[in-house]
Amino acid sequence: MALKLNASAVYSLQSLHMDMAANQPCDPKKLSISHIVDTATSLWNTTPRPLKTFPWNKTLNHFIQLVVDLVLAVIRFLAIPVFCTTSITEMSYCAHERKLYLIPLPFLVGVAVAGVLHNAALESSSYLKYAEVPWHLIALLTSFALLKFPGPYYPYWGRIFIPHMANGAILRTLWLLFLWFQKPQKPPENNHVDSVADSPKIDMVS
Incomplete structure (x- = not known):
């Protein structure tokens, strides 16, 4: 009699465990994501119309532009003191290691490398010649700055050559930036040709 009761108890426990497993969700992550999406959709549907029509994307773009301008302003005022220091x-x-006479060599190499990379960028893309923002020069300046700042962590000869090569490249890039903003920005030749082609012809009556 006891064995029958134990068997029935085990069977009931197994059936209860199976029912609980069947009631559990198969993928909690999917259910949680779907619950979040449904909640966000319901909140958006109950949002007043003025909030829906508000130009959120334009406001976000203006905010990002403001943050970028502030960051660039801070970098512009701090770049020269940090670079000089x-x-x-x-x-x-280098003077402590009695290698001060080696500084001009990596400096000139950095100047040459910056010029070569600048010309290569202009040859690879014709749009850079007429771009309002010289993104290739900004990328070069950032790359050489990242190469310069870990100077104390380089090996012995790396601490002597790499920072001064980066200094030469940074000064050449800054000079190229100065020349870029000094020159008059001309429109591309294709646009000029298109404007001439689109303009109506005037018949000269003699």
């Missing part, structure tokens, strides 16, 4: 530190290290 780090350059003096690097020169003092």
